[in-house]
Amino acid sequence: MQPTSHAFKANVDKALGDATLQTALGLAMLGFGPKRRSAVERLPEFEALREEGRRIKNQTLEHLDYYLETFERNVTRWGGKVHWCRTPGEAREAVLAICRSVDAKTVTKGKSMIAEEIALNDFLEENKITPVETDLGEYIIQLRHEPPSHLIAPAFHLLKEQVADVFRSSHTELDPARSLVEPRVLCDEAREILRPKFLAADVGITGANCLVAETGSSIIVTNEGNGDLTQTLPKIHIVLASLEKIVPTLEDATTILRLLARSATGQEFSTYTTMSTGPRRDGDLDGPEQYHVILLDNGRSAMLGTEFQDMLRCIRCAACINHCPVFSAVGGHAYGWVYPGPMGSVLTPKLVGVAEAGHLPNASTFCGRCESVCPVKIPLPKMMRHWREREFEQKLSPAPYRFGLSAWAFLATRPALYQALTGVAMRVLAAFGKRRGHFRSLPLAGGWTSVRDMPAPQGRSFQSLWAERQKAKAGR
Amino acid sequence: MSGREDILGGIRKALKRGPLDAAAAAVLDARLAAPARNLIPARATSLDHPGQVELFVAMAEEVQTTVDRVAALADVPQAVAAYLASENLPADLVASPDPVLDDIPWAERPMLRLRRGKAEGGDKVGLTPAFAAVAETGTLMLISGPQNPTTINFLPDTHIVVLRADQIVASYEDGWTLLRQRQAAAGDAALPRTVNFITGPSRTGDIEQRMQLGAHGPRRLHIVLVGDGAAERPAGERPG
Amino acid sequence: MPEQPIRVGLFVTCLVDLFRPTVGFAAVKLLEDCGCIVEVPRAQTCCGQPSYNSGDRADTKAIARQVIAAFAGFDYVVAPSGSCAGMIRSHYPELFADEPEMATQVQHLAQRTYELVSFLTDVMGVTGVAARYDGIATYHDACSGLRELGVKDQPRRLLRSVAGLKIAELPGAEICCGFGGTFCIKYPAISDRMVGDKATEIVATGADTLLAGDLGCLLNMAGKLTRRGTAVRVRHVAEVLAGMTDEVLPIGAPDEAVS
Ligand code: SF4
Numbered sequence: 021m022q023p024t025s026h027a028f029k030a031n032v033d034k035a036l037g038d039a040t041l042q043t044a045l046g047l048a049m050l051g052f053g054p055k056r057r058s059a060v061e062r063l064p065e066f067e068a069l070r071e072e073g074r075r076i077k078n079q080t081l082e083h084l085d086y087y088l089e090t091f092e093r094n095v096t097r098w099g100g101k102v103h104w105c106r107t108p109g110e111a112r113e114a115v116l117a118i119c120r121s122v123d124a125k126t127v128t129k130g131k132s133m134i135a136e137e138i139a140l141n142d143f144l145e146e147n148k149i150t151p152v153e154t155d156l157g158e159y160i161i162q163l164r165h166e167p168p169s170h171l172i173a174p175a176f177h178l179l180k181e182q183v184a185d186v187f188r189s190s191h192t193e194l195d196p197a198r199s200l201v202e203p204r205v206l207c208d209e210a211r212e213i214l215r216p217k218f219l220a221a222d223v224g225i226t227g228a229n230c231l232v233a234e235t236g237s238s239i240i241v242t243n244e245g246n247g248d249l250t251q252t253l254p255k256i257h258i259v260l261a262s263l264e265k266i267v268p269t270l271e272d273a274t275t276i277l278r279l280l281a282r283s284a285t286g287q288e289f290s291t292y293t294t295m296s297t298g299p300r301r302d303g304d305l306d307g308p309e310q311y312h313v314i315l316l317d318n319g320r321s322a323m324l325g326t327e328f329q330d331m332l333r334c335i336r337c338a339a340c341i342n343h344c345p346v347f348s349a350v351g352g353h354a355y356g357w358v359y360p361g362p363m364g365s366v367l368t369p370k371l372v373g374v375a376e377a378g379h380l381p382n383a384s385t386f387c388g389r390c391e392s393v394c395p396v397k398i399p400l401p402k403m404m405r406h407w408r409e410r411e412f413e414q415k416l417s418p419a420p421y422r423f424g425l426s427a428w429a430f431l432a433t434r435p436a437l438y439q440a441l442t443g444v445a446m447r448v449l450a451a452f453g454k455r456r457g458h459f460r461s462l463p464l465a466g467g468w469t470s471v472r473d474m475p476a477p478q479g480r481s482f483q484s485l486w487a488e489r490q491k492a493k494a495g496r
Numbered sequence: 497m498s499g500r501e502d503i504l505g506g507i508r509k510a511l512k513r514g515p516l517d518a519a520a521a522a523v524l525d526a527r528l529a530a531p532a533r534n535l536i537p538a539r540a541t542s543l544d545h546p547g548q549v550e551l552f553v554a555m556a557e558e559v560q561t562t563v564d565r566v567a568a569l570a571d572v573p574q575a576v577a578a579y580l581a582s583e584n585l586p587a588d589l590v591a592s593p594d595p596v597l598d599d600i601p602w603a604e605r606p607m608l609r610l611r612r613g614k615a616e617g618g619d620k621v622g623l624t625p626a627f628a629a630v631a632e633t634g635t636l637m638l639i640s641g642p643q644n645p646t647t648i649n650f651l652p653d654t655h656i657v658v659l660r661a662d663q664i665v666a667s668y669e670d671g672w673t674l675l676r677q678r679q680a681a682a683g684d685a686a687l688p689r690t691v692n693f694i695t696g697p698s699r700t701g702d703i704e705q706r707m708q709l710g711a712h713g714p715r716r717l718h719i720v721l722v723g724d725g726a727a728e729r730p731a732g733e734r735p736g
Numbered sequence: 737m738p739e740q741p742i743r744v745g746l747f748v749t750c751l752v753d754l755f756r757p758t759v760g761f762a763a764v765k766l767l768e769d770c771g772c773i774v775e776v777p778r779a780q781t782c783c784g785q786p787s788y789n790s791g792d793r794a795d796t797k798a799i800a801r802q803v804i805a806a807f808a809g810f811d812y813v814v815a816p817s818g819s820c821a822g823m824i825r826s827h828y829p830e831l832f833a834d835e836p837e838m839a840t841q842v843q844h845l846a847q848r849t850y851e852l853v854s855f856l857t858d859v860m861g862v863t864g865v866a867a868r869y870d871g872i873a874t875y876h877d878a879c880s881g882l883r884e885l886g887v888k889d890q891p892r893r894l895l896r897s898v899a900g901l902k903i904a905e906l907p908g909a910e911i912c913c914g915f916g917g918t919f920c921i922k923y924p925a926i927s928d929r930m931v932g933d934k935a936t937e938i939v940a941t942g943a944d945t946l947l948a949g950d951l952g953c954l955l956n957m958a959g960k961l962t963r964r965g966t967a968v969r970v971r972h973v974a975e976v977l978a979g980m981t982d983e984v985l986p987i988g989a990p991d992e993a994v995s
Contacts, residue, residue, distance in 0.1 A: 032925050048705045065537045072534050085507045086516050086524055098687065104500035156711055157702035173702060180703050203703040211712060218712075219617050234528045235687055245698040245713020248650045252690070263503070268524075269531035270672045277668075278537070285701070288555065289633040292713065293693035300689050303642035305593075305614040307689045317503045324510035345912045349929040383923050385916025385930075386789060387879035402830075408791030417790070421922070425787055429795035432750075432781040433802055439781075446754050457990040458962050467921030471928035472959030475755070475970075475988030482748050482757035486776050 021139050021167050023372045025356035028379035035350040041177055045351050048176040052342035055286025056393065063282065073279050073396045076272045077264075077333035081324060087233040087266045088315070094236025098298025100311035108138035111316045115140060115225070115258060118312055119149055122255055124222035130240060130247035131155040132227030133336060134260040134316055136168060136358040137371070140225075151225075152217045154246035156210050163190045169352030170360065171338040172284050177351050180206060214246075224250040224308065228261035229280065229335070230273040231313070237297040238313060239273055241280060241290040248294055257296065257308040262316045264332040270295075276335055279395035283337040319370055327406045331366050333396040338363075340390035340400055346383055355380060362390035362400040369407050378416055381407035443481050450479035533669050540631040540666035548631035549725050552664045555634030559696030560709060561717045568722065572658055573605035575720045580608075580621065583716065585654055590615045591623040594643040597658065614645035615652055622652035622714070628671045629664045633695055636719070637671045640690040649692055655714040661725030668693070742860075744772045745810035747803070747849070749820045750782040751951040752972075756987065759951065762978035763816045763852050769978075770860045777806040783820040788827065789917055800828055804838075804845055812859065813849040816974050817950050818881020821851040826884050851881050852974055853949060857890040864897030867979035871969070874906040874943035876934070876957065878950035882910060891949060891973050898976060904941040908934075915956040931960040939966055945986075947973045958988035 024031060035041055060066045080087055092102040105111040111134075119127060127144060129135060129151055141151045141162070153162040157175035161168055163186045168174030175183070184200035187209055200206055226247050228238040238259045240247045251257040267273050273295075281287040300307030323329055341347050341361030352360035357377065359367050365380035381404035390400045411417050431438040453459055453476025461469045468474055508514055516524070540548055553563050566575050580587055591597055593612040602610060615622055624644065628637040636657055640646045649655060665671060671693075679686060698713030709715050744767050752759045760776075767774045784799035803824065807813045815821040825846045832838040856862040873895065881887035895903060914920060914930025921927075934957060938946050946961070946968050948954050958970035969986035985991055 029923070029925075032923070036925055036929060044704070051705050063537055063539070065535060068535055069537075076534065082511070083516065083524060084511070085504045086521060088504070088507075090524075090528065104498070104503050106499045106502055110499060154712065155702070156700045160702070173705065175702055176705060178703075183703055203706050204708055206703055207700060207708040207711060211710070214712065215617065234531060237687070243698070244700045244711035245650050246711065248646070248692070249712055252646045252650065268528060271531045271533050271669055274668045274672070275534045287695075288559070289635055289693070289695045291559070291694065291696050291699055293635075293695075295691040295693075296689065297687045298689060301641070301686065304640060304689060305642065305645040306647045307640060307645075315503075317499075317506070321503055321506040321510055324507060325512065326510075345914070345930050346926055349926050349933075383919070383926065385879070385912045385914065385919045385927075387912035387916070388883040389879070389910070389912070392883050405789060405791065408789065409793055410791070412791035412793075421790075421918075425790050425792055426795065428782070429787050429792065429799060432784070432799050433795075435779045435781050435802075442754050454991050457985065458959065458988040460963075465921070467924045468959070471924050471963075472931060472956065473962045473988060475955050475958050475962070477755040478757055478984060480757060482753040482760035483776070483778065485757050486760070487778075 021136065021358060023357040023368075023376050025368060025372065025377040025380055028354060028356060028383060031354035031356055032350050035354045040179060040182070041351055044177050044179050045348065048173065049342070049348045052286070056283060056339060056342070059282040059286040059288065066282065069275060069279055070395055070397055072275050073335075074333060076267060076275055077396055080267055080272070081264070081329065081332055084263070084266070084324065087268055088263060090233040091231055091236055091266055094233070095298065095311070095313055096236070098236055100236065100298045100313065102313045102315055105314055105316050106318070108316070108318055111138045111260070111314050112140060112143045114314050116143070116147055118256060118258060119144070119223050122222055124149055126150045126152060126217065126221050127223045127225055128152050128154050128218055128221040128250045128254065129158070130224070130226035130242065130250040131158050131174070132225065132260045133171060133358060134227055134262055135225065137318065138316065152214070152221065154214055154218065154250055155242070156207065156244060159210055159214065160186065163187075167353065167358065171336050171341060177353065218249045218253050221250075221254045223256045223258060224252075224254040225258045225260060226251050228259050228265050230276055231261055231266045232270055232273050232295070233266055234269045235297055237295045239277070239293065239295045241277065241293050243291040245292055248292055251296060252307055255308060256310040256312065257299070259296075259311075259313045260316065261313060262318065262320055264320055264334070280335055280337050283339040283393065283395040323370065328366065328370060328403055330398050331363075331403060333398055334363055334367075335396060336363075337395055339393040339395060343389045343393050345385070345387060345389070362404070366400055366403045366407070374407060374411055374414070375416065378407070378411050439481065439483055443484055446477045446481060447479060450477045453477070536667050536669055537632065543631070543666070545664075545725055548666055549661050549664050552629055552631040552634055553721065555631070556696070556719065557634070559634060561634060561696050561719060563719045563721055565721045569600050572600045572720050572722065573602050573608060576623070576656060577605045577608055579656065579718055583654070586620050589621045589623045589656070590619040590648055590652065592625065592644045592648055594625050596625045597623070600658070615647040617651065619652045621654045621656065622648035623656045623658070624648050626657050626659045626663060628674050629659055630668050630671055630693070631664055631666050632668070635668070635693050635695040638692040638694065639675070639688040641688050646690045646692065649694065650713045653710065653714055654716040654718065655697075656718045656720065658720050658722065661721055661723045664725060742772045743811045744774050745807045745813045746774050746776045747780060747783070747807065747813055747815035747820060747824070748776060749815055749817045749951065751955070752816055755955065756951060756972065756984070758980060758984040759816050759972040759974050762972070762974035762980045763814065765978040765980065766852065766856060766865070766974060767814060770856065770862050772860070775810070779806040783823040785819065785823050786917055788823065788831070793831070797831060800831055804828070804841055807845055808841065811848065812855065813845065814852050814855045815849070816852040816972065818851045818878050818885050818887050819950050819952060821849050822880040822884035824849040851885050851887055851949065853891045853894060853977070854885060854887045857893060862894065865894055865977045865979070867977055868899040869976045869981060870900040871945045872902045872904050872943045873945040873947050873976070874904045874938055874941040875909060875973070876906055876913060876946065876948040876953065877909045878948050878953045879912050881949055887949065891947075894977055895947070895973070901976070904943040906937060906941055908937055913953045913957050915953045917952065920956060931956050935960045935964055935966070938968060943968065945969045945971060947971055947976060949973050954987055962988045
């Protein structure tokens, strides 16, 4: 997927002006906060579990090489294979080679953000292999040829009427006059259409929520059961995972899972949590004959030891996204690449470059709600600030803005000059603004007054009034 | 350099060290060999076993699992037949070839037709035992094996699970412990290809965030819960 | 009450200094009412947030050094702003993490710095104020105070002691108003949407007054409320707690006396 993060401002204007999108966003965003909150309130240990999650992830990162090697050893022991891939290109080629080895025609896919990151679908199609998304949301956006707008609810930017439209135009074998008003009906239709595709697929590709070093297993979490059909029915199961998904033991994975569903959807536990280890065993009646793990780095190992290391704890629960006021206003597509919201604002500049995605870490008020809900306590605002620092160091921020900042800092470190100048400025403003009490427009403050009034200052500065008061007191 | 060496080298460089020395690796090996439990919520662990059974049922029902409690295995055929009739479902079932199900007197209900084996696309009702169940969230734990094909858990529209109350444990961790005990008892360390934790029937909220049951997996998850678990489990068999 | 009266250095904050000195005097009154001696170092301007949040670490440090020097030696440092207090309390230590020789000074300052209302309640044990305000107020929790400093219940507790005042809780009070310092001018479209939603919710409470503890957010919300032509009176919580609402018109309100 070609990033459009550089066009963030234009994307934002488009999103804010899109009435359908705004209705869908409004509907969807309402539920996330309260659902998470009630799940959290039901579990008194939740805060302590967040701390545990943070600790487990940190300790794992300290020995990442060891755990990855152990993981590989155990995958191999159970007859699977790990493919170490430095870049998206290597990962795509590895998938293609496996598909070609069985002359695959169609591939079913469970939801995988790594597949989005490496733009796998386009690549498979170019190579005459048909990818079929099976998560309902992913299926809908695949039909619409658009990227996901959310980590866990990829089609949440759509209204049911839009889903009905794309089903009617895509499922041409069905009666065009059928009623598609109810979500129930839409859901059943997708089930009917996708069932034979599950059964016919040559290869099934899933993501992974955790990789377990102790056992060489991958764990996926779904509510639909699509991931399970995807990985059980075809001859080959390919797992796409980035390397920070690794945890040492089943117990560690369990702690992460306790945090995941509650943070993501507010469920106590997702419907299906499935651990897979290797291909089918001797005597098994079903299950894949081959099990492959595509282990993607794509810049992650280089985040270790940097100010962005904490981001490697991310478990992709989307809580930060669901609680972000900027995301709630503009939705996921405005961010212009695979990962939206606060976690995307930290990760995207790393993965596509700060020149492309510099807006994202800037488009935050640092309200801190993301960090306060993150199940592994990632200091997201702090890391967005680190991006701003890099941008500032590299002089990527706009010149007038930089000039304004230095002027402010120059004054702010010279209190006497500052007080003299600002004192005059405020008196002038106050004199002009007194009657109305606010300004409808102000020179040099168009960013402010284009959308709201600027309240007028009272007049004198506190410092000057205070000095007078002190003088009067002393003179008394 | 290969991707593998490159990635591992990059990690070590970032961590400012070379490969772990033998002593450091031995410490981590030992941790993996005897996995420690992290914090486990008190919700289920603080209860006695009957309390855990009640909690399991309540949590399962909260996520639209239906639970029918019967006194003994002998009551299962009647319960299954009654459930199928009440839901207007056919009496043809695909059932796992697990010998646990052989102990049930199916012949007493000749109307029920059980086919033993893996599920096919057309199967409407699946019947399986479970390996364990977790009270904390009303979650079933199923494992794959020659006698337990995974497809039965997902392909049919309706999944019926026969669960003994004494199989209910407090936490997922207890489930892992049982799994490890099973491996040890089997004389090898073979893990099943698949472990399924199942918490309610399949669902999706992908259209306008409105919950629909039966997205791709079963629309109905029905548990026939056998016994009250009070006397059946010797204390020594408790996971812990 | 301790033998020695407590000496408090007031960090006025740049916005209060320039836009709304009455908030500074309200803070002084509240602090003096509970027995503190208040001093206002002359060598203060800004806490450095605009530079800090723009990635300009060098200038931030220069400004921070000035604050650290100006406020050395007080028992406590108090600011009528969760955002500026949070900057000193939570971010200064991080800013100087690479200068071990600064560590003691910075830690010392950080630990003694408080947001005004939480200082009154949590440190001074104030449980009520002798003030009157006739109206129905709704309260917005400014982000830094709420999430960096845990200011949530404290202002509500004190407001409940104000005679004549009723509180109508604001749904979504914990959601950002869209100010965000330079954010609101760099991304006006998003900011507009956020402050617009906020204004709608404020009006829907039926309250005649909006209170908060941070002037930046208040200017933002007041600006939107007047732009929409609503009559909601906007004030810093300190003005109400100090009983000083007669001394100054609500933020952004027209002065009927001037013609
Ligand atoms: S950053 Fe935290 S809250 Fe956001 S997706 Fe990752 S783990 Fe979840």
